[in-house]
Amino acid sequence: xxxxxVLVIDEEVPWPANTGKRIRTLNLLTALADHFAIDVLTHANxxxxxxxxxxxxxxxxVHLAPGGVAAKKGLLFPIRVATSVARRLPYSVHxxxxxxxxxxxxxxxxxxxxxxxxxxxxxxxxxxxxxxVPVCIAAHNLEWIIWRRLSDAESRAPLKALFRVQxxxxxxxxxxxxxxxxxxxxVSEPDAELIRRxxxxxVVVVPNGVDVDAYDPRPEQTPEPxxxxxxxxxxxxxxxxxxxxxxxxxxxxxxxRTAYRFWIVGRTPPDWLTRDGAVPPEITVVGxxxxxxxxxxxxxxxxxPLRVGGGSRLxxxxxxxxxxxxxxxxxxxxxxxxEPGAELLLADxxxxxxxxxxxxxxxxxxxxxxxxxxxQRVETSYRWDRIANIQRSxxxxxxxxxxxxxxxxxxxxxxx
Numbered sequence: 001x002x003x004x005x006v007l008v009i010d011e012e013v014p015w016p017a018n019t020g021k022r023i024r025t026l027n028l029l030t031a032l033a034d035h036f037a038i039d040v041l042t043h044a045n046x047x048x049x050x051x052x053x054x055x056x057x058x059x060x061x062v063h064l065a066p067g068g069v070a071a072k073k074g075l076l077f078p079i080r081v082a083t084s085v086a087r088r089l090p091y092s093v094h095x096x097x098x099x100x101x102x103x104x105x106x107x108x109x110x111x112x113x114x115x116x117x118x119x120x121x122x123x124x125x126x127x128x129x130x131x132x133v134p135v136c137i138a139a140h141n142l143e144w145i146i147w148r149r150l151s152d153a154e155s156r157a158p159l160k161a162l163f164r165v166q167x168x169x170x171x172x173x174x175x176x177x178x179x180x181x182x183x184x185x186x187v188s189e190p191d192a193e194l195i196r197r198x199x200x201x202x203v204v205v206v207p208n209g210v211d212v213d214a215y216d217p218r219p220e221q222t223p224e225p226x227x228x229x230x231x232x233x234x235x236x237x238x239x240x241x242x243x244x245x246x247x248x249x250x251x252x253x254x255x256x257r258t259a260y261r262f263w264i265v266g267r268t269p270p271d272w273l274t275r276d277g278a279v280p281p282e283i284t285v286v287g288x289x290x291x292x293x294x295x296x297x298x299x300x301x302x303x304x305p306l307r308v309g310g311g312s313r314l315x316x317x318x319x320x321x322x323x324x325x326x327x328x329x330x331x332x333x334x335x336x337x338x339e340p341g342a343e344l345l346l347a348d349x350x351x352x353x354x355x356x357x358x359x360x361x362x363x364x365x366x367x368x369x370x371x372x373x374x375x376q377r378v379e380t381s382y383r384w385d386r387i388a389n390i391q392r393s394x395x396x397x398x399x400x401x402x403x404x405x406x407x408x409x410x411x412x413x414x415x416x
Contacts, residue, residue, distance in 0.1 A: 004399050005037045005112060009105065009127060010120035011069060011096060012042050013062060015051040018267055018288070019233045020314040021140055024187075024208055025120055026058075031388030033059035036395065039112070041104060043068045065104035070095040081162075090170040092143065093123040102127060109133070115399045125177040134398045137177060137184040138206075141309070142191055144171035146238060149308040149331070153241055174198060183398050185391060188335025204394045207335070209384040210317040214293075217323035217375060221297045226361045228262040229299035231292045231315050235268035238308040242332075243273065246305045249350035251280055257358045262303075265295045296322050300367065301360050304332035305353060316344065317382050320374030325367040327356045337381060343374045 008029065014022035029038060038060045045068035052062045070080055072095070084094035105127055108114075118136045119125045122143060128135045147167035154160040178184060179199035185206040186192035192203045230246075232239040243264060254260060260282055264273075267288040272278060274285055289295065296302060302319035309331050316333060319326050326333075326344040333346060340346045345360070347353040360367045 003035060003037045004115045004395070005039070006032075006116045006118055006395065007108060007112070007114045007133075008038060008040045008118045008120050009124050010040065010042050011124070012045060013040065013047050013051045013055060013064075015054045019236075020208075021121070023314055024140070027209065027211065027384040028206070028388050028391055029060060030058045031385055032392055032395070035392055039063060039108065039114075041065065041101070041108060043098065043101060045069070063104060063108060065098070065101040067098055067100045069098070085165065085169070088169060088172070089126075090123075090143070090147075090166050090173055092166075092170070093126055093173055096123050097126055116395055118395070122174060122177060125181060128181065134402050135181045135183070136395065136398055137181050137200075139174075139184055139186050139191060139195060141187075142174065142194055144168075144174055145194075146308060150237055150241065153245075153307050183394070185394065190335060202394075202398075204390060206391045206394070207337075207382065207387055208314050208317060209382045209387040210314065210321045210378055212321055212379050212383055215296075215318050215321035217321075217371075218293075218297045221294075223300040223324070224261075224298055225300060226258060226260045227299045228260060228301050228303050228357065229265060229295050229319075230262070230303055230305070231265045231296060231318070233268065234264070234266040234270065234273065234287075238306055239266065240270055240273075241308050242304070242306045245307055245350075246303070247279060247283065250305060250353050251282070253351050253354035254357055255280065255282060257354060258361055260357075260361070263295055263299065265289055265292055292318070293322065296324055299324065301357055302326045303353075303357065304328035306332035309334065317378055320344070320371070321378045321382075323368075323371035323375045325360050325370040326374065327353065327360065329353070338374070338377060342370075343377050344370060 014025040017023045017026045032038065040055060040060050041063045044064035044066055047064055055062045081091050084091040087094060114133050116136060117128055117131055117133050119128055120138045122137055122139050125137050144167050147163050147170055151160050151163035151167055154163055175198045178195050182201040184195055184200045184203050186195055186203055187208050189205050192205050195203045262283045263286050265286045269285050269287050279285060296319055302324045304313055304316055306329055313332055316326055316328060316336060328344055328346055329348050330346050333344060338344050345356045347356045
């Protein structure tokens with residue numbers, strides 16, 4: 001039986017899987033490739049040949065549009081921001097609106113008879129307007145909420161105002177997208193409910209997950225006493241805000257209570273974090289690593305001090321899968337079906353966050369119980385293969401609800 005043909009459009013090839021978004025996209029598409037003929041269209045950027053080869057090995061066909069996304073720095077950056085505001089588009093949408101990508105999309109629509117176009121990030125719905133093919137939007141987060149929270153957390157007036165403007169533009173964009181395209185996935189039920197309120201008719205929760213075999217407990221590696229780890233992309237503003245808050249607010253309280261070491265692991269740390277003297281001596285900015293698992297295994301506690309964010313956190317699932325205790329803020333654990341106090345600890349104030357860490361340092365038995373309970377919950381609820389079946393059912397429902405169009409009749413995507 002011929003597999004339905006699906007076109008996935010996204011900003012980048014999700015390999016290497018070194019960010020939360022890439023990890024999610026790669027694992028879901030890999031599982032879905034057994035049931036669908038999947039083409040993936042992204043910007044070429046500086047995509048390495050091995051990334052394309054890896055996707056091919058996993059059963060997908062990659063198409064690269066020339067060029068890449070507009071840079072978020074340089075002399076032209078303020079002009080691009082102003083242009084996005086004039087277009088009444090959030091910058092993260094405007095910056096991804098590239099003519100070569102549109103041309104590549106039009107060419108693929110002429111060449112193939114797709115039964116579904118899947119936008120693997122909400123801003124890519126920009127390209128889907130006017131298509132004669134059913135469209136599904138993957139909402140990794142509600143982006144406007146992230147911008148609103150960034151504005152609330154920001155103390156510098158110019159940035160606070162900029163973030164507030166971006167939040168308003170993104171809320172307008174996402175509302176229009178979800179009203180226009182009737183099908184979407186969300187990573188949590190709270191996100192799904194908000195998307196429904198914004199006018200989307202068919203919203204299915206496809207939660208984040210973890211490779212429970214790859215991220216298994218490592219009994220041969222005992223965690224080092226009084227150690228912490230944070231694992232996340234350091235070029236993402238919510239993660240940067242989390243680290244800044246830990247350094248400014250949590251560290252003074254924690255260091256007064258106990259000696260400790262803290263490893264910050266993740267790609268592209270900002271300059272302010274890597275300058276000499278930028279962090280206290282207890283803290284080491286490790287930066288990007290080939291494999292985060294040894295760092296998680298080495299630490300006694302994984303911390304997620306996020307004040308800003310949306311969706312749900314893969315970093316928590318990975319730590320729990322490895323049997324590590326987790327201390328998180330409420331925002332950090334948002335969207336995950338975990339029992340506070342039994343499967344992780346939650347604290348939002350700096351003194352409470354520090355106290356939770358110190359208590360775990362002093363209670364090995366409780367730390368092990370949290371890690372064991374977390375591992376059990378991950379095995380039960382957050383395996384990628386089970387989660388992929390949810391998205392598979394949604395794709396099949398969308399395809400069955402509308403017969404495929406003739407490839408000759410596919411309209412080119414309109415500009416917005």
